[in-house]
Every structure is written in structure tokens, then in C-alpha cells.
Amino acid sequence: MSTRCANCGVESELDEAFEAGNQFGHPYCPSCILKTRGEDVTAVKWVFPIALVISVAGIWFNPEDDTGWAILNTLLFYVFGYASLIIHEAGHAIMGKALGLRVTNVQLGFGRTFMMVKAMDVRWEFKMIPFGGFARYIPIDLPWFRTKDFLTSFGGPLANLLVAWIMSWPIQAGAEFTKPVFGELHLWHVFLGTNLFSGLWNLIPYVSGNQPTDGMLMLRAPFIRDEQIKKLRLIRWQMECDLSLEEGEFDKALQQVEEGRKLAPDDPELASRKARALLGAQRFDEARSEALGVYEIESLSLEARARSSNTVAEANLQLDDEKLVHEAGFHSNHVMRIIPWDPEAKTVRAHLLIRKDEVDEAIPLLHSALEEESEPRPRAMMHCLLALAAHKKSDQSAYQAELSNARAAQPDHFMIAKVEKPAT
Numbered sequence: 346m347s348t349r350c351a352n353c354g355v356e357s358e359l360d361e362a363f364e365a366g367n368q369f370g371h372p373y374c375p376s377c378i379l380k381t382r383g384e385d386v387t388a389v390k391w392v393f394p395i396a397l398v399i400s401v402a403g404i405w406f407n408p409e410d411d412t413g414w415a416i417l418n419t420l421l422f423y424v425f426g427y428a429s430l431i432i433h434e435a436g437h438a439i440m441g442k443a444l445g446l447r448v449t450n451v452q453l454g455f456g457r458t459f460m461m462v463k464a465m466d467v468r469w470e471f472k473m474i475p476f477g478g479f480a481r482y483i484p485i486d487l488p489w490f491r492t493k494d495f496l497t498s499f500g501g502p503l504a505n506l507l508v509a510w511i512m513s514w515p516i517q518a519g520a521e522f523t524k525p526v527f528g529e530l531h532l533w534h535v536f537l538g539t540n541l542f543s544g545l546w547n548l549i550p551y552v553s554g555n556q557p558t559d560g561m562l563m564l565r566a567p568f569i570r571d572e573q574i575k576k577l578r579l580i581r582w583q584m585e586c587d588l589s590l591e592e593g594e595f596d597k598a599l600q601q602v603e604e605g606r607k608l609a610p611d612d613p614e615l616a617s618r619k620a621r622a623l624l625g626a627q628r629f630d631e632a633r634s635e636a637l638g639v640y641e642i643e644s645l646s647l648e649a650r651a652r653s654s655n656t657v658a659e660a661n662l663q664l665d666d667e668k669l670v671h672e673a674g675f676h677s678n679h680v681m682r683i684i685p686w687d688p689e690a691k692t693v694r695a696h697l698l699i700r701k702d703e704v705d706e707a708i709p710l711l712h713s714a715l716e717e718e719s720e721p722r723p724r725a726m727m728h729c730l731l732a733l734a735a736h737k738k739s740d741q742s743a744y745q746a747e748l749s750n751a752r753a754a755q756p757d758h759f760m761i762a763k764v765e766k767p768a769t
């Protein structure tokens with residue numbers, strides 16, 4: 346009862362985590378899927394500037410020839426497509442905020458993230474492929490949510506149509522203050538086109554994949570049930586908590602768990618976040634018992650239980666009690682049967698191995714975890730463990746190097762102080 350990755354050979358009982366990784370449809374683990382997508386990103390990163398240089402050079406040396414202009418136009422289409430997307434999602438975000446909804450994050454396009462910005466208390470994630478995206482907005486209270494939801498869904502297309510309308514002014518006025526980019530086509534024709542397309546296309550009510558378009562959401566808005574709104578309010582606290590955990594704001598995360606518990610006292614999703622917040626706040630005893638509680642809920646998803654197991658294992662290792670190391674081993678084994686590719690799972694595994702003096706096995710695990718993790722807090726932890734491993738191998742220079750890597754990633758990480766005076 347397990348699936349094996351056709352690329353790296355890792356095995357897991359979590360069958361649904363695997364996706365077809367190539368044209369032959371063999372299963373790939375999430376980590377290999379990310380890696381193969383990463384290669385596409387590298388290709389795009391090179392193709393874009395090279396095409397730009399070719400087109401500009403072509404126009405420079407032979408302004409009468411259309412080839413350079415055609416390439417430039419194609420590139421501009423990408424840029425304008427992206428700009429229309431930003432306008433669209435900003436339309437949702439601004440409308441949602443103006444109506445008093447909580448807008449947590451906006452995803453622009455899909456594929457790999459190449460930039461992340463925090464603005465207006467919203468996380469903006471820029472993806473490589475500039476089509477599609479979403480703004481996540483959730484209700485804070487019940488009244489008027491259906492109307493607010495309808496208007497917020499309309500906000501995106503509305504912003505595009507407004508911009509398209511403004512872009513049409515110079516065209517109506519017959520203005521011609523730049524050279525056409527292709528034939529009779531001016532820059533603002535293209536921008537008008539991408540905005541008009543984005544605005545109208547998103548108003549067509551249909552469901553693509555499992556994501557409904559804005560038009561579909563607007564049609565559904567009047568029929569949202571009260572229970573659904575209540576559920577969304579609970580999801581809001583789960584998401585706020587996730588953001589706080591990622592930013593290392595553990596006390597804030599704990600407060601948000603309590604807010605969520607006012608709506609659903611027994612929600613296991615909140616409990617598993619509470620365990621992680623307690624772990625981050627270095628309240629290891631409480632983290633262990635909270636996470637054990639979640640682990641015992643058998644109706645919970647395989648992955649959620651595995652993540653709780655991981656929290657138990659890490660809390661136990663931090664508690665530094667010989668009896669608990671055995672329990673940490675049991676839970677880490679469980680995690681590695683479900684999510685062996687997960688950087689956090691690898692980190693805890695490596696911590697356990699170092700604790701058991703199996704340093705040579707721990708180091709490659711940590712290096713592969715570092716390859717996949719981009720957040721500073723977990724990266725600092727990985728460097729700390731590498732420093733510990735180096736210390737156990739009496740490799741003084743690697744020990745110092747990894748310690749300074751950890752400080753560079755997250756100077757206030759609690760593990761740094763522990764590694765600076767390692768127990769021998």
C-alpha cells in the first residue's frame with residue numbers, strides 16, 4: 346500500500362501526493378515535481394533576456410525590418426499580460442478590503458514563485474506563468490457577506506474593464522505619439538486588449554479545473570449558506586495562524602488559535618497549529634501533548650497526522666529526555682512513511698540521527714532539505730543542525746561556517762544559542 350517515485354525512488358503511503366511527472370504518466374513525488382518545474386523556470390529566465398537582446402539589436406540595426414518588432418511585441422504581450430493580471434487581482438483585493446473583508450494573500454499566475462511582496466497587509470505571490478491567479482478573501486462577520494462576496498468577485502474584472510476604457514481614450518482621440526509596435530498596432534492597443542480580454546473572460550461563468558471564474562462566483566454569491574460562511578470564518582483563523590507561524594510570530598498564532606476556538610472549540614486543524622506555535626515558542630512540553638492529541642484523532646487526514654507526529658518528534662528531541670528519544674523515533678518513522686520528501690520531516694529526522702550519533706546519515710538529509718526550503722526560519726534550524734553534526738565530527742571550521750549561516754538566515758533563532766554551547 347504505497348507509491349514509489351519514478352524519479353528519486355522515494356516511497357510513501359500518501360498516494361494522493363504523487364502526480365504524473367512526465368509524458369509517460371509515471372508517478373513523481375512532490376519534491377521531484379517541484380524540481381522538474383524548476384528546470385522550466387530556468388529555461389524561461391534565459392529565454393526572456395536573450396529574446397529581448399535579439400529584438401532590441403534587430404530594431405537598432407534595421408528599424409525598417411519587422412522581425413525585431415515582432416519579437417519585442419511578443420515579449421510585451423507577456424509583460425502586459427502580467428500587468429493586466431496585477432490590475433485584476435488588485436481590483437479584488439482593494440474591493441475586498443474596502444468592504445471590510447480579510448484579504449490574506451493574492452496569487453498572480455501559476456507555476457513557481459519568483460517574487461513575494463507584502464503590501465496592504467496582503468501577501469502577493471508572483472508566479473512564472475502569467476495566466477490565472479486568485480485573491481483569497483474571507484468574511485470577518487456574517488452580515489452582508491453575500492453582497493460583499495458578489496462585489497469582491499466583480500472587483501477584478503471591473504478593474505480590467507476600467508483600465509481598458511481609460512486606454513481607449515487616446516485611441517478615440519486618434520493620438521499617435523509613438524511608433525506602432527507591429528503594423529498599425531500601438532503599445533496601448535495591446536494593453537487595452539489584454540485588459541479587455543481579462544475583464545470579459547473572467548466574467549464568463551464556468552468552472553475550470555476546480556476553480557470557478559469570477560462570473561461563476563458572482564452567480565453563486567446570493568446562494569451561499571450560513572454554515573458555509575461560518576466555516577469560512579473558521580478557515581480565516583486557520584489561515585491567519587499559518588501566516589503568523591511562517592513569520593515566526595508564535596504568540597500571535599496562539600491568540601489566533603483562541604479566536605478560532607470561539608467558533609469551533611474542537612477543531613483539529615486549530616489544535617495542530619497550536620502545537621506548532623507552542624513548539625516555536627519553546628513550550629516543548631505543551632507542544633508535545635497538544636500534538637499527541639491531534640495524532641490520536643484517527644479521522645484526520647494522513648498528512649495532518651504525519652505533521653503532528655513531526656511536531657511530537659521535534660518537541661521530544663528538544664526536551665532532551667532519554668525516554669522521549671525513543672518516542673521521537675517512533676513518530677519520525679511514521680512521518681517518513683507518509684511525507685519523506687518534506688523538508689521539515691527531513692530536518693526532524695536529521696535531528697534524531699544526530700542525537701543518536703548517526704551523523705553521516707543526517708548530513709545529506711539536511712543538505713537536501715536546504716535545497717527545497719526557502720523560508721529563513723527553517724533554514725536557520727537546518728544550518729544549526731549541520732553545525733551540531735560538524736561539532737560531533739570535530740570539524741571546527743564547518744561548525745563555525747554553519748553557525749554563521751544560521752545567524753545569517755535568522756539571527757534570533759533559539760537553536761543558535763543551543764548550538765553555540767553544544768553538550769558534548
Ligand SMILES: [Zn+2]
Nearest residue numbers: 350353374377
Ligand atoms: Zn521523487
Ligand SMILES: [Zn+2]
Nearest residue numbers: 501502547559
Ligand atoms: Zn478574478
